[in-house]
Amino acid sequence: MTITSAPAVTESPVFTEANLDGRVPSGPLEQIWDRTRFEMKLVNPANRRRFKIIIVGSGLAGGAAAATLGEQGYQVECYCYQDSPRRAHSVAAQGGINAAKNYRNDGDSIWRLFYDTVKGGDYRSREANVYRLAQVSNAIIDQCVAQGVPFAREYGGLLDNRSFGGAQVARTFYARGQTGQQLLLGAYQALARQIAAGTVKMFTRTEMLDVIIIDGHARGIVTRDMRNGKIEAHLADVVVLATGGYSNAFYLSTNAKGCNGTAIWRAHKRGAYFANPCYTQIHPTCIPPVGEHQSKLTLMSESLRNDGRIWVPRKPGDDRAPADIPEAERLYYLEEKYPSFGNLVPRDVASRNAKAVVDAGHGIGPMHNGVYLDFADSIKRLGERVIRDRYGNLFDMYENITGENAYKVPMRIYPAPHYTMGGLWVDYYLMSNIPGLFVIGEANFSDHGANRLGASALMQGLADGYFVLPATLPNYLASEKLAKVSEDADAVREAVDSVERLTKQLLSVNGTKSVDHYHRELGKIIWEYCGMSRTAEGLKTALELIPQLRAEFWENVRIPGDNGEINQELEKAGRLVDYFKLGELMCIDALHRNESCGGHFREEYQTAEGEALRNDDEFTYVAAWQYTDEDSAPLLHKEPLTFENVKLTQRSYK
Numbered sequence: 149m150t151i152t153s154a155p156a157v158t159e160s161p162v163f164t165e166a167n168l169d170g171r172v173p174s175g176p177l178e179q180i181w182d183r184t185r186f187e188m189k190l191v192n193p194a195n196r197r198r199f200k201i202i203i204v205g206s207g208l209a210g211g212a213a214a215a216t217l218g219e220q221g222y223q224v225e226c227y228c229y230q231d232s233p234r235r236a237h238s239v240a241a242q243g244g245i246n247a248a249k250n251y252r253n254d255g256d257s258i259w260r261l262f263y264d265t266v267k268g269g270d271y272r273s274r275e276a277n278v279y280r281l282a283q284v285s286n287a288i289i290d291q292c293v294a295q296g297v298p299f300a301r302e303y304g305g306l307l308d309n310r311s312f313g314g315a316q317v318a319r320t321f322y323a324r325g326q327t328g329q330q331l332l333l334g335a336y337q338a339l340a341r342q343i344a345a346g347t348v349k350m351f352t353r354t355e356m357l358d359v360i361i362i363d364g365h366a367r368g369i370v371t372r373d374m375r376n377g378k379i380e381a382h383l384a385d386v387v388v389l390a391t392g393g394y395s396n397a398f399y400l401s402t403n404a405k406g407c408n409g410t411a412i413w414r415a416h417k418r419g420a421y422f423a424n425p426c427y428t429q430i431h432p433t434c435i436p437p438v439g440e441h442q443s444k445l446t447l448m449s450e451s452l453r454n455d456g457r458i459w460v461p462r463k464p465g466d467d468r469a470p471a472d473i474p475e476a477e478r479l480y481y482l483e484e485k486y487p488s489f490g491n492l493v494p495r496d497v498a499s500r501n502a503k504a505v506v507d508a509g510h511g512i513g514p515m516h517n518g519v520y521l522d523f524a525d526s527i528k529r530l531g532e533r534v535i536r537d538r539y540g541n542l543f544d545m546y547e548n549i550t551g552e553n554a555y556k557v558p559m560r561i562y563p564a565p566h567y568t569m570g571g572l573w574v575d576y577y578l579m580s581n582i583p584g585l586f587v588i589g590e591a592n593f594s595d596h597g598a599n600r601l602g603a604s605a606l607m608q609g610l611a612d613g614y615f616v617l618p619a620t621l622p623n624y625l626a627s628e629k630l631a632k633v634s635e636d637a638d639a640v641r642e643a644v645d646s647v648e649r650l651t652k653q654l655l656s657v658n659g660t661k662s663v664d665h666y667h668r669e670l671g672k673i674i675w676e677y678c679g680m681s682r683t684a685e686g687l688k689t690a691l692e693l694i695p696q697l698r699a700e701f702w703e704n705v706r707i708p709g710d711n712g713e714i715n716q717e718l719e720k721a722g723r724l725v726d727y728f729k730l731g732e733l734m735c736i737d738a739l740h741r742n743e744s745c746g747g748h749f750r751e752e753y754q755t756a757e758g759e760a761l762r763n764d765d766e767f768t769y770v771a772a773w774q775y776t777d778e779d780s781a782p783l784l785h786k787e788p789l790t791f792e793n794v795k796l797t798q799r800s801y802k
Contacts, residue, residue, distance in 0.1 A: 209589025210390030212613025241328030269597020399671025598746025
């Protein structure tokens with residue numbers, strides 16, 4: 149097996165449309181990662197303190213990477229826009245984290261987790277990355293238990309597991325409905341220890357607004373201090389982006405309002421390829437919207453589908469209270485259509501079926517825009533105390549928002565934008581096509597294909613941060629001869645000037661409409677034409693409407709205040725500028741991919757039973773887009789996907 153290091157680059161790379169090489173080492177799938185770790189170059193402990201690493205993002209991926217690399221002895225600078233790393237959006241992941249421990253002795257294995265993930269992603273992911281993720285999963289649980297993460301345990305003290313969509317085994321470890329929060333606290337304590345030791349320097353309330361490329365390598369970032377508006381350059385030997393996904397392009401999503409795609413989009417504008425942007429996940433278990441006043445949607449954990457049954461009235465337009473609808477007049481549509489998996493089908497399948505019954509007139513609630521998630525059977529079988537122990541905080545959250553007691557009446561749920569499988573393209577070593585720019589967690593595209601299985605986001609973030617990046621990043625440092633760089637370099641001054649120009653331009657428009665007005669309108673366009681289902685006609689319509697809205701934004705947006713103070717409208721405006729172009733790229737990617745797969749559902753391409761219909765002959769590849777300029781079409785680069793260990797078949801969960 150041959151291990152290749154990143155090619156030396158002495159000038160800005162020139163790209164042409166061509167096949168991409170994911171640099172996957174050769175050899176049997178089960179041996180690749182272990183052999184790669186051995187054959188990669190290392191950095192001597194005494195030399196590590198010579199290297200500076202910038203990590204943008206302090207969630208599970210970024211926080212774990214900063215803590216681990218700091219402990220190894222590197223100089224680490226970690227940046228986040230929150231007031232504390234503890235407030236990273238990883239806290240919002242509720243249901244659990246997957247690992248192939250097979251504690252239930254129900255047939256699970258590393259191979260089955262690998263297979264379920266590839267199948268769940270509708271055969272649009274890189275086999276080697278997915279298998280590595282499954283391998284590393286077990287070590288994540290050991291690491292987190294050692295940190296004191298309070299995973300749920302059975303009566304005898306053993307770690308408990310529950311089921312999640314897309315699997316027929318129980319492999320999901322959880323801490324009630326707070327798994328992400330508890331895992332983030334574990335990562336944060338490791339990070340805090342390194343901050344105290346001086347190996348990690350933490351920059352809070354600091355937003356990254358550009359990447360600095362010198363001699364073709366990523367050598368730093370440009371940031372804005374969100375408290376006083378100061379724009380600065382920060383230089384390093386390596387830049388790591390761990391900034392999450394871009395679901396807030398839809399405006400209404402399950403993401404916190406601060407979540408944004410600016411870091412990866414600004415890197416994209418500097419030359420990093422953006423892979424599979426149309427692969428966005430719609431989570432089936434969210435509280436339905438109730439009006440135009442909402443600024444975000446609330447996620448109800450997928451774990452609830454373990455004990456809740458999903459149904460709608462069989463008769464369209466039936467407005468009776470759920471208790472007044474007899475069993476014979478209820479349509480348990482997932483259980484009837486998918487008897488093998490029932491309510492635990494993958495998220496894309498559950499979401500499309502919810503949309504189908506609502507569109508057919510079976511929607512429930514005041515706006516007829518939801519379906520029921522009913523716990524009556526489980527409470528009758530197990531008792532309310534058991535359900536309360538498993539999901540108590542989720543039920544409390546639901547009641548606080550809706551005023552309804554889900555122990556007594558069914559929850560109302562409907563799909564909403566959630567996770568994004570697309571992201572910056574990376575090779576097997578988690579490095580983008582720009583040498584020295586690594587991308588981890590949800591910010592990259594690498595592990596989930598066209599649909600992420602539930603409880604796999606926490607798994608990927610921690611796998612990348614704790615185990616994969618700390619092994620591959622030193623290989624890059626040991627393979628490159630990086631020249632010293634200065635803040636006086638032309639590339640540094642140009643990047644800072646670019647950020648300052650955009651800031652002044654935004655503040656100078658002085659129009660009449662708010663940033664939220666334009667973001668809401670953009671979100672409506674993307675949701676309508678590039679949401680749960682897409683058509684060629686609709687995508688072309690979106691590609692006409694988005695530039696028109698963008699032009700109006702630049703003529704009529706109003707941003708009060710100035711740059712030298714806390715200015716949330718300015719922050720939101722900068723992010724929205726990126727969402728306009730990112731939204732266009734999502735539609736371009738969805739229009740070019742003439743097939744349906746996972747979260748990308750083109751209505752023209754479906755089976756007779758309404759399932760996603762892939763076109764493996766023409767589209768078994770990663771679509772990686774190269775930015776050209778604001779007014780030109782992007783260039784498409786393709787990384788062919790080969791499936792040597794999993795047979796390409798039509799997905800079935802029946």
